Amino acid sequence: MLYVNRISDKELKRKLGVSGAVLIRGPKACGKTESAKQFAKSILNIDQDEQVPLLMETSPKRLLIGETPRLIDEWQEQPKIWNYIRHEVDNRRQPAQFILAGSANPEESIKLHSGAGRFTTLDMRTMAWEELGFSSGKISMQTLFSDSQRDIEVSDKPTALEFIIEKMIIGGFPGLLGKKMRDSIDLNRAYIDLISEVDISRISNVKRDPIKVQNLLRSIARNTSTTVGIKTLEFDIQKKENNGLSRPAIYKYLDALKRLMIIEEQEVWNTHIRSSASLRKTPKRHFTDVCLSIAALGADFDSLINDLNFTGFLFESLVTHDLRVYAQANDAKVYHYQDSYGLEVDAIAEKYNGEWIAFEIKLGTGQIEEAARNLHKMVSKLDKSKVQQLKSLNIITGTGISYTRTDKINVISLSSLGV
Numbered sequence: 001m002l003y004v005n006r007i008s009d010k011e012l013k014r015k016l017g018v019s020g021a022v023l024i025r026g027p028k029a030c031g032k033t034e035s036a037k038q039f040a041k042s043i044l045n046i047d048q049d050e051q052v053p054l055l056m057e058t059s060p061k062r063l064l065i066g067e068t069p070r071l072i073d074e075w076q077e078q079p080k081i082w083n084y085i086r087h088e089v090d091n092r093r094q095p096a097q098f099i100l101a102g103s104a105n106p107e108e109s110i111k112l113h114s115g116a117g118r119f120t121t122l123d124m125r126t127m128a129w130e131e132l133g134f135s136s137g138k139i140s141m142q143t144l145f146s147d148s149q150r151d152i153e154v155s156d157k158p159t160a161l162e163f164i165i166e167k168m169i170i171g172g173f174p175g176l177l178g179k180k181m182r183d184s185i186d187l188n189r190a191y192i193d194l195i196s197e198v199d200i201s202r203i204s205n206v207k208r209d210p211i212k213v214q215n216l217l218r219s220i221a222r223n224t225s226t227t228v229g230i231k232t233l234e235f236d237i238q239k240k241e242n243n244g245l246s247r248p249a250i251y252k253y254l255d256a257l258k259r260l261m262i263i264e265e266q267e268v269w270n271t272h273i274r275s276s277a278s279l280r281k282t283p284k285r286h287f288t289d290v291c292l293s294i295a296a297l298g299a300d301f302d303s304l305i306n307d308l309n310f311t312g313f314l315f316e317s318l319v320t321h322d323l324r325v326y327a328q329a330n331d332a333k334v335y336h337y338q339d340s341y342g343l344e345v346d347a348i349a350e351k352y353n354g355e356w357i358a359f360e361i362k363l364g365t366g367q368i369e370e371a372a373r374n375l376h377k378m379v380s381k382l383d384k385s386k387v388q389q390l391k392s393l394n395i396i397t398g399t400g401i402s403y404t405r406t407d408k409i410n411v412i413s414l415s416s417l418g419v
Helices: 008-016 032-037 052-058 060-064 081-092 161-170 181-204 210-222 230-240 247-259 290-297 301-305 308-329 368-381
Strands: 021-025 042-045 070-073 098-102 119-123 263-266 284-287 332-338 344-351 356-362 390-397 410-413
Touching (some): 008 021, 008 119, 021 032, 060 070, 081 098, 161 301, 181 210, 181 247, 181 290, 210 230, 210 247, 210 290, 230 247, 284 290, 308 332, 308 344, 308 356, 344 368
Parallel strands (some): 021 098, 042 070, 356 390, 390 410
Antiparallel strands (some): 263 284
16 A cells, blocks of 8 residues: 555654654554554564564563664554664764554553653644645745734635545544545444444453443533533433443543543643633543544434534644644644633644744634634633733634635635645
8 A cells, every 4th residue: 555645754764863762652543554564674563573572581682783764663562662663873972773663651660761862752743734645735834933924815716515424424644545434434433333332442451341432432422512510411421321430440541541542632732811710620531532422323324414513522622633743743732712701712822932823713604603603712811921922813614615804814715724
């Protein structure tokens, strides 16, 4: 199968040039191994090589012998190998020695040296619309962060609602490229089943009830792109299902899902406001790919086309995923804004130097005026003496076209947004 270039490839190349080892983190089947293979000169498959357990007990350094960069795939199956790699990097004193790829983070109880000064990390996600070829990328996040950005002047066409729903159902896993929607539904539901029946118990070293895991996954999916607390999840599960979960159990299950990188939290933007309002602290929760939210609920094309309000929340999750991919390539992270007066802004991309851009996300065009008011209202609340320079305000739409409003807010079609 022909390799499709990933946005994160440039970051991987850069980090290999400055560190002895690069740790690639991401959910199962998001493309970590294939990306690493584009740079690796030798490979050790920890989960496939039957000699690995024996050599880990007798001669672990032999596992590290090979042309460099050497890919250590599914390294978390033998977490002690981390420290051997760390020592080997110290001894060799050369960059680009190892690439570690894994679809789960080991338990905190396993003592691993931080790897500071030796390891860099790279977070990988499923494919964004620009990588999938659904977005032209004519409007780049890099430009939205630029001091010299001008009014948007691109010629794009509205994207059909049916196309957006179909692509959300299929998702961005590389293995689904070219798959039909019906086949993708089956594969994504099987992915959810595997998480519930195998992966979450394996990562926890505790047998988890698959029914309870599925109940929690459905509750998270029902509340995707919203700031629901643990109490709400607990109540939602008890209301919708006969098989409830206690609050302590929900915390444990969520921890396991985050370690599997199936669930990703969108934290609240830590900024300075001058009004009497206070900032909320509850994160939004998203599945690593919106297709898994749909699969967890057992939803299909007809159910989504008939419930456009909920489909709007799914679209927000899709866009947040893509913003994270593009932001990471621009040295930025994605947050959301919510204050105690109920004002919300869907996404804030902030660079490490404090520069930031804001996004409201709307599936259709009917809520653009409301989105613009929210953006202006948030800006009016900020303490300008403490907040770094705002670079742009933006509204991302699914079915609309791209242009710049008279108030200088950019309206951007997802099919034109890129890195």
